Amino acid sequence: xxxxxxxxxxxxxxxxxxxxxxxxxxxxxxxxxxxxxxxxxxxxxxxxxxxxxxxxxxxxxxxxxxxxxxxxxxxxxxxxxxxxxxxxxxxxxxxxxxxxxxxxxxxxxxxxxxxxxxxxxxxxxxxxxxxxxxxxxxxxxxxxxxxxxxxxxxxxxxxxxxxxxxxxxxxxxxxxxxxxxxxxxxxxxxxxxxxxxxxxxxxxxxxxxxxxxxxxxxxxxxxxxxxxxxxxxxxxxxxxxxxxxxxxxxxxxxxxxxxxxxxxxxxxxxxxxxxxxxxxxxxxxxxxxxxxxxxxxxxxxxxxxxxxxxxxxxxxxxxxxxxxxx
Amino acid sequence: xxxxxxxxxxxxxxxxxxxxxxxxxxxxxxxxxxxxxxxxxxxxxxxxxxxxxxxxxxxxxxxxxxxxxxxxxxxxxxxxxxxxxxxxxxxxxxxxxxxxxxxxxxxxxxxxxxxxxxxxxxxxxxxxxxxxxxxxxxxxxxxxxxxxxxxxxxxxxxxxxxxxxxxxxxxxxxxxxxxxxxxxxxxxxxxxxxxxxxxxxxxxxxxxxxxxxxxxxxxxxxxxxxxxxxxxxxxxxxxxxxxxxxxxxxxxxxxxxxxxxxxxxxxxxxxxxxxxxxxxxxxxxxxxxxxxxxxxxxxxxxxxxxxxxxxxxxxxxxxxxxxxxxxxxxxxxxxxxxxxxxxxxxxxxxxxxxxxxxxxxxxxxxxxxxxxxxxxxxxxxxxxxxxxxxxxxxxxxxxxxxxxxxxxxxxxxxxxxxxxxxxxxxxxxxxxxxxxxxxxxxxxxxxxxxxxxxxxxxxxxxxxxxxxxxxxxxxxxxxxxxxxxxxxxxxxxxxxxxxxxxxx
Numbered sequence: 001x002x003x004x005x006x007x008x009x010x011x012x013x014x015x016x017x018x019x020x021x022x023x024x025x026x027x028x029x030x031x032x033x034x035x036x037x038x039x040x041x042x043x044x045x046x047x048x049x050x051x052x053x054x055x056x057x058x059x060x061x062x063x064x065x066x067x068x069x070x071x072x073x074x075x076x077x078x079x080x081x082x083x084x085x086x087x088x089x090x091x092x093x094x095x096x097x098x099x100x101x102x103x104x105x106x107x108x109x110x111x112x113x114x115x116x117x118x119x120x121x122x123x124x125x126x127x128x129x130x131x132x133x134x135x136x137x138x139x140x141x142x143x144x145x146x147x148x149x150x151x152x153x154x155x156x157x158x159x160x161x162x163x164x165x166x167x168x169x170x171x172x173x174x175x176x177x178x179x180x181x182x183x184x185x186x187x188x189x190x191x192x193x194x195x196x197x198x199x200x201x202x203x204x205x206x207x208x209x210x211x212x213x214x215x216x217x218x219x220x221x222x223x224x225x226x227x228x229x230x231x232x233x234x235x236x237x238x239x240x241x242x243x244x245x246x247x248x249x250x251x252x253x254x255x256x257x258x259x260x261x262x263x264x265x266x267x268x269x270x271x272x273x274x275x276x277x278x279x280x281x282x283x284x285x286x287x288x289x290x291x292x293x294x295x296x297x298x299x300x301x302x303x304x305x306x307x308x309x310x311x312x313x314x315x316x317x318x319x320x321x322x323x324x325x326x
Numbered sequence: 327x328x329x330x331x332x333x334x335x336x337x338x339x340x341x342x343x344x345x346x347x348x349x350x351x352x353x354x355x356x357x358x359x360x361x362x363x364x365x366x367x368x369x370x371x372x373x374x375x376x377x378x379x380x381x382x383x384x385x386x387x388x389x390x391x392x393x394x395x396x397x398x399x400x401x402x403x404x405x406x407x408x409x410x411x412x413x414x415x416x417x418x419x420x421x422x423x424x425x426x427x428x429x430x431x432x433x434x435x436x437x438x439x440x441x442x443x444x445x446x447x448x449x450x451x452x453x454x455x456x457x458x459x460x461x462x463x464x465x466x467x468x469x470x471x472x473x474x475x476x477x478x479x480x481x482x483x484x485x486x487x488x489x490x491x492x493x494x495x496x497x498x499x500x501x502x503x504x505x506x507x508x509x510x511x512x513x514x515x516x517x518x519x520x521x522x523x524x525x526x527x528x529x530x531x532x533x534x535x536x537x538x539x540x541x542x543x544x545x546x547x548x549x550x551x552x553x554x555x556x557x558x559x560x561x562x563x564x565x566x567x568x569x570x571x572x573x574x575x576x577x578x579x580x581x582x583x584x585x586x587x588x589x590x591x592x593x594x595x596x597x598x599x600x601x602x603x604x605x606x607x608x609x610x611x612x613x614x615x616x617x618x619x620x621x622x623x624x625x626x627x628x629x630x631x632x633x634x635x636x637x638x639x640x641x642x643x644x645x646x647x648x649x650x651x652x653x654x655x656x657x658x659x660x661x662x663x664x665x666x667x668x669x670x671x672x673x674x675x676x677x678x679x680x681x682x683x684x685x686x687x688x689x690x691x692x693x694x695x696x697x698x699x700x701x702x703x704x705x706x707x708x709x710x711x712x713x714x715x716x717x718x719x720x721x722x723x724x725x726x727x728x729x730x731x732x733x734x735x736x737x738x739x740x741x742x743x744x745x746x747x748x749x750x751x752x753x754x755x756x757x758x759x760x761x762x763x764x765x766x767x768x769x770x771x772x773x774x775x776x777x778x779x780x781x782x783x784x785x786x787x788x789x790x791x792x793x794x795x796x797x798x799x800x801x802x803x804x805x806x807x808x809x810x811x812x813x814x815x816x817x818x819x820x821x822x823x824x825x826x827x828x829x830x
Contacts, residue, residue, distance in 0.1 A: 040654065040657070041368070041371075041372045041375070041654075041657070041658040041661060042651065042654070042657030042658045042659075042660055042661040043657070043661075046661060047661050047664060047665070050375065050376075050378075050661065050665060051665075053376065053379075054376075054378070054379040054665065057376070057379055058379055066375075066376075067735055068372070068734070068735065069734060069735055069736070070528070070734060071509075071527065071528025071529065071734065072509070072510055072524060072527035072528045073510060073515055075524055075527060076524065076525070076527070076528045079524055105515070106515060109517070109524065109527065111524050153785045153786075154785075156782070156783050161512070161513050161514060161515055162514060162515035163515070185782050185783060185784075185785050185786075186782055187470075187779050187782040187783050188512075188513035188514070188778065188779065188782065189513075189775075189779065190512050190513075190775060193594075193650055193651065193657070194594065196650070197466060197594055197644075197648070197650045198469060198470070198779075200466050200648070201466035201467050201468070201469055202466075202467075202469075203469030203470060203783060204783070212664075215669055215671075216648070216649030216669050216670055216671030216672075217648070217649065217671065219669060219671055219672070219673050220648070220649075220671040220672025220673050221672070222466075222648070222671075222672060291667070292664065292665065292666065292667030293664050293665065293667075294664075324514045324515070
């Protein structure tokens with residue numbers, strides 16, 4: 001009799017012990033953590049994922065594996081992250097395109113409630129730069145607007161469809177000038193790289209893209225920057241005025257990247273990442289690594305990030321019809 | 327000449343033990359990645375990208391670049407031996423390559439693949455070394471209308487790949503286009519043929535389809551036919567397997583495919599896959615041996631293999647001089663460069679000459695290493711045709727599943743591969759050729775994008791397509807080719823009917 005009671009107690013204890021580590025909340029992480037990037041390797045989001053991954057492995061010895069799950073403009077990767085087990089070992093590389101833009105521009109396609117993710121922190125921003133081709137006759141944003149009004153259906157504007165900053169950046173600009181979309185020729189590309197190549201080759205005239213992907217062309221003077229959406233002029237582009245200086249303070253489309261998790265993430269996981277990311281954004285090593293991939297460090301904690309995403313959502317919702325949302 | 331001096335200094339750096347070691351590691355991994363069906367250089371480079379946090383920039387990029395061009399050496403191995411393409415750029419090599427293997431000439435095929443790859447790759451590198459800046463500018467001037475013209479020209483190849491029945495060839499191509507439609511419209515995100523499924527919104531992965539249509543189908547067929555071995559020919563030692571006469575015979579093919587591969591490789595969107603088809607087709611038109619194409623013509627192996635290596639060299643032109651990666655693998659490589667803060671672009675050559683020239687020099691070295699690695703291995707690989715099929719078949723299936731899964735970390739893709747294996751069987755029974763389907767799969771997205779972009783550029787009219795000389799020339803060449811081929815078929819068909827009535 002005693003034997004079976006002891007046996008049962010042993011079994012119960014051993015089962016309970018399986019939960020103890022998680023109940024105690026430490027240690028975490030005990031094995032590599034997957035971070036889902038909803039786009040192909042080599043793109044802006046992927047670079048941010050690798051930035052985080054590289055930093056954490058270098059400074060904390062924590063292994064963060066970048067897992068690329070591209071497709072459907074980001075929906076596939078986000079769905080994967082939203083439906084993963086909330087045990088802290090699957091996280092999402094969050095960004096402007098996987099949150100507010102996705103919700104505003106592809107509402108019919110989301111098999112999940114986008115707000116329900118566990119927001120952790122925003123880490124970097126990527127300012128958008130309005131650019132024209134090198135031999136264009138217009139040199140400022142106001143010039144571009146005038147040109148379009150005087151010569152409707154002449155300007156070729158490059159954009160990247162429903163995901164990416166290109167479309168909303170352009171549309172905001174056109175609206176600010178009361179230009180309707182049928183006065184420009186919208187040429188759509190599948191990514192930032194082809195748009196910039198087309199601009200450099202003179203096949204399109206005007207676009208607005210993130211700083212990171214544009215840097216090579218800008219540095220090599222193959223495209224001409226005419227305004228940047230940022231609080232102050234960029235250190236490496238001192239001659240380029242901000243949109244406020246150019247008379248368009250309302251233009252505010254930009255990229256950002258950060259970390260989120262599936263809904264219902266335990267508190268100890270959230271605390272861990274918040275703590276580490278908070279330290280990271282003060283670390284000069286992180287700043288150096290971010291600079292290499294041309295991202296500006298701009299930290300926001302979970303609550304602020306959630307509010308920020310909501311604001312962005314309202315902003316993008318207003319632009320959705322022109323972007324071509326479905 | 328400055329460039330010579332810079333290149334020589336690059337060599338002196340590239341010959342350091344550390345850089346040599348990483349070039350070797352990259353070459354071996356690249357060959358491996360090329361041999362394994364389904365896993366391509368994109369996956370290989372992406373998997374090793376985390377090493378960029380541990381290694382200094384030059385050895386790391388040397389290694390990643392070596393994976394990229396090394397994969398083009400390895401890809402032909404399984405194509406020739408087992409009719410299973412290692413990746414898209416080896417699909418067309420299967421046609422003549424496997425025929426040669428069945429005739430007991432596997433070693434010759436493998437050898438000429440290696441030699442052609444080496445010559446083409448090295449010549450392409452010379453183009454990269456001396457002509458990058460002007461080539462890059464030329465590449466930039468190819469905009470959407472020109473790309474559309476190129477695609478129209480490439481599509482004319484469907485006619486020559488259709489075998490006996492043009493109708494079946496066109497059906498196959500149409501099927502390819504239909505498959506391409508599944509997913510999201512690339513420009514506005516409207517869903518097409520997704521039946522409400524989020525997974526289908528991501529589209530069908532074409533590596534999965536190609537692996538299914540070729541690799542899986544092949545295994546299913548051979549297992550069904552109870553194939554014991556692929557070939558029973560006796561094979562001697564490797565250096566006796568290669569005949570100089572055959573190498574001389576292929577030189578024309580190699581040179582022509584180098585030119586095609588290199589120049590097309592500079593253009594964004596021209597992946598090694600597309601280039602191999604075009605080089606094969608061009609060779610078929612100009613070669614003295616054209617009657618044998620499809621039956622084991624050695625030029626049929628030399629041309630695509632040369633083209634894909636010249637294409638990899640060409641791909642570095644826009645990557646290093648403009649920062650524009652013409653293919654996905656190079657896009658991943660680009661991100662590796664950015665992690666080091668090295669911004670490829672017009673100023674890279676000026677600001678980082680040591681880095682650039684060391685990497686370029688090590689590519690020459692890498693090609694030599696790959697030639698040395700692959701030639702002696704020819705004997706070993708060639709003997710694989712004598713391994714009993716019941717050992718090989720499960721391995722092929724395993725690698726196919728691993729490879730197709732690894733593209734997007736998706737089980738759905740692995741499933742697609744399986745389904746297309748069965749579709750491939752079905753198509754074979756109906757004698758519908760699969761090459762036009764593959765061609766359409768690769769070309770249709772480019773065609774749609776470039777056509778829509780051209781129309782937008784032109785403000786909604788098609789006029790732009792015939793107002794630009796290069797675009798017009800390419801489309802004209804395409805139509806002309808189609809007309810010539812169709813006419814040739816018509817005449818042959820008439821002759822056959824004529825013979826038929828005479829015999830009666």
